[in-house]
Amino acid sequence: CPLERETIEGVRYYTVTDPLEQKKLVSITSITSHYNRAKFAAWRRKVGEEKANNITRKATARGTDTHTLVEHYLNNEDKPKGLLPISEQLFSIGKADLNRINNIYSLEGPLWSNFLGIAGTVDCIAEFDGELSIIDFKTSKEPKPREWIDNYFVQCAAYACMLYELKQIPVKKFVILMMCENGDCAVYEEYNKEKYIRLLTQYIRKFVNDKLEQFS
Numbered sequence: 001c002p003l004e005r006e007t008i009e010g011v012r013y014y015t016v017t018d019p020l021e022q023k024k025l026v027s028i029t030s031i032t033s034h035y036n037r038a039k040f041a042a043w044r045r046k047v048g049e050e051k052a053n054n055i056t057r058k059a060t061a062r063g064t065d066t067h068t069l070v071e072h073y074l075n076n077e078d079k080p081k082g083l084l085p086i087s088e089q090l091f092s093i094g095k096a097d098l099n100r101i102n103n104i105y106s107l108e109g110p111l112w113s114n115f116l117g118i119a120g121t122v123d124c125i126a127e128f129d130g131e132l133s134i135i136d137f138k139t140s141k142e143p144k145p146r147e148w149i150d151n152y153f154v155q156c157a158a159y160a161c162m163l164y165e166l167k168q169i170p171v172k173k174f175v176i177l178m179m180c181e182n183g184d185c186a187v188y189e190e191y192n193k194e195k196y197i198r199l200l201t202q203y204i205r206k207f208v209n210d211k212l213e214q215f216s
Contacts (some may be wrong), residue, residue, distance in 0.1 A: 014119035143186035
């Protein structure tokens with residue numbers, strides 16, 4: 001079942017109830033956003049607040065509707081009506097690569113880690129080209145350079161850690177499937193899980209240290 005979530009001072013938290021107690025765990029998306037906040041702030045200054053808000057609003061709506069189409073497709077459900085036309089185009093662009101997904105373990109599934117103190121909702125856990133993967137669906141104007149998307153793989157690493165802690169199931173790789181308005185569907189695959197698990201610990205450490213400084 002979905003985890004209960006709330007936002008406190010700009011940070012999203014998930015409430016997890018285990019046999020002993022109820023805990024509020026930080027959303028992994030809040031962790032990754034915090035780590036990269038300086039880059040986003042610089043971008044907002046460069047393009048201006050109004051334009052940045054407009055771009056962000058459109059990107060969020062595009063991404064949400066495309067995720068909805070992908071989820072319904074992978075669940076073998078009828079396509080929902082009333083979604084943005086651009087999202088239907090992006091879904092069509094990604095359909096061939098979506099067909100590389102098989103033996104789905106979870107779609108929009110809640111995960112958490114008491115050890116790491118984080119939680120989140122994973123897009124997809126399934127086989128991609130026959131290998132069990134954490135799969136994240138993204139939308140964009142055009143494919144992003146590989147060096148720009150470390151934060152996406154950090155998020156995948158977080159879900160992999162949560163899955164292993166909860167179910168003792170290891171995944172083979174991380175997959176980012178990026179459906180782009182220029183007509184491309186970029187597929188980024190990463191087998192070096194250890195690299196991004198180490199980077200995940202840096203993300204978490206920075207978040208915790210900055211919060212401690214904030215309240216000290």
